[in-house]
Amino acid sequence: MRRYRPTPVPASEITPRQVYLGRREFLTGAMAAGLAAYTTPGSARSLQATRSTYSVDDKATPFEDVTTYNNFYEFGLGKDDPSEKSGAFKPLPWTIQVDGMVAKPGTFDIDQLIKSFPVEERIYRMRCVEAWSMVIPWDGFPLASLLDKVEPLGSAKYVAFETVVRPSEMPGQSGLFQSLPWPYVEGLRLDEARHPLTLLAVGLYGQTLPNQNGAPIRLVVPWKYGFKGIKSIVRITLTDKQPKNTWQVVNPTEYGFYANVNPAVDHPRWSQATERPIGEGGFFGASRRPTLPFNGYADEVASLYSGMDLGKYF
Numbered sequence: 001m002r003r004y005r006p007t008p009v010p011a012s013e014i015t016p017r018q019v020y021l022g023r024r025e026f027l028t029g030a031m032a033a034g035l036a037a038y039t040t041p042g043s044a045r046s047l048q049a050t051r052s053t054y055s056v057d058d059k060a061t062p063f064e065d066v067t068t069y070n071n072f073y074e075f076g077l078g079k080d081d082p083s084e085k086s087g088a089f090k091p092l093p094w095t096i097q098v099d100g101m102v103a104k105p106g107t108f109d110i111d112q113l114i115k116s117f118p119v120e121e122r123i124y125r126m127r128c129v130e131a132w133s134m135v136i137p138w139d140g141f142p143l144a145s146l147l148d149k150v151e152p153l154g155s156a157k158y159v160a161f162e163t164v165v166r167p168s169e170m171p172g173q174s175g176l177f178q179s180l181p182w183p184y185v186e187g188l189r190l191d192e193a194r195h196p197l198t199l200l201a202v203g204l205y206g207q208t209l210p211n212q213n214g215a216p217i218r219l220v221v222p223w224k225y226g227f228k229g230i231k232s233i234v235r236i237t238l239t240d241k242q243p244k245n246t247w248q249v250v251n252p253t254e255y256g257f258y259a260n261v262n263p264a265v266d267h268p269r270w271s272q273a274t275e276r277p278i279g280e281g282g283f284f285g286a287s288r289r290p291t292l293p294f295n296g297y298a299d300e301v302a303s304l305y306s307g308m309d310l311g312k313y314f
C-alpha cells in the first residue's frame, strides 16, 4: 500500500512541478500560485530540496486546495479566512528563539536555518481532527537537526512550541471576539520531537510557505491530528513538564496532548473511522476513505507508545 521512495535523489532529479501536478491541475496551480503571491507579496521564493525516503506515493492534494482550505485561527475561523486575510502578515525577517533545558540556547534567523540544514521534500499525509485529509509535499528539515544544535540537557523530557502574536497583522487576534487564547501553543514528548518523521516545514510544493500555511516555519507531525502542526513558530522551549497545547486547554474533554490519529477512538461529536480527502470527487462525490492507525505511520511510530493504552491517550 504505502511504498517508500528508495533513496534520496538530488534536487535536479525532482519531478518538475508541472508534471507532478498534471496538466490541468498545473493550470489551476499556477492560478493559485498567483493568489499565494498576492497574499504574500514578493515573498514566495523557490527552495532547493532533496526528495526524502519518508515520502508516500499517494497523489498530492492540488496546490490550490492546500493553500485555500486552511485552519489558522489567528486569521479567522473560516477555511477561507487564512488565505483571504493574511495579506498583511510579514513572515520576514523572522527569528526563532530556542531555550529552556538546553546547553546552547540561541536565536536563529530563518534564512540561516534554511541555509544550514539540507531542505528535504517530504510528501506526507495530513489528517485533521475534523475528519478531512490531504497529502502535502512539504519542504523542510527534521526538528531533530535543530534540537541537536542546541544540545538538550538530560533533564529535558518535552518540547514546547509557541506561535507569533501580532494583532496588527492577524485579524483573528484583534477585535472583540477572540476565538482562542494567544499565543497558540503546542507540545511534544522529546522522543516524538526527535523522531525522523517530525519536520519543521519551511515550504510546500517547492516554494516558501504561504502565510496561510504557517509562514515562515511550522511543525508537521504526520501521525498526529493536524492541530499539532503549530504554525508561524517564534519560540521552542525544552522542558521537564508536559507542555500545554491550545486545543486541550480550551476543550479538554475533546482534545488531548497526544492526539495520535486513531480511527478506533471517536471524537465525542463524530466518528474518526473515515476521512474526507480534500480536492477529490467534488461536492457530491466526496468519497470518504478509511482512516489508518497513526495516519498510516504505525510501522514507524507505534513503538513510541508501547505499553500505553492507546484507547485512553488521545
Ligand SMILES: Nc1nc2c(c(=O)[nH]1)N[C@H]1C(S)=C(S)[C@@H](COP(=O)(O)O)O[C@H]1N2
Binding pocket: 066, 069, 070, 071, 072, 073, 074, 127, 128, 129, 163, 184, 212, 213, 214, 225, 226, 227, 228, 229, 230, 231, 232
Ligand atoms: N498557530 C496555529 N497553528 C495551527 C492552527 C491554528 O489555528 N493556529 N490550526 C491547526 C489545525 S487544526 C490544522 S488542521 C493545521 C492546518 O494546516 P494547513 O492549513 O497548512 O493545512 O494547522 C494547525 N496549526
Ligand SMILES: [Mo]
Binding pocket: 071, 128, 129, 130, 225, 226, 227
Ligand atoms: Mo485541524
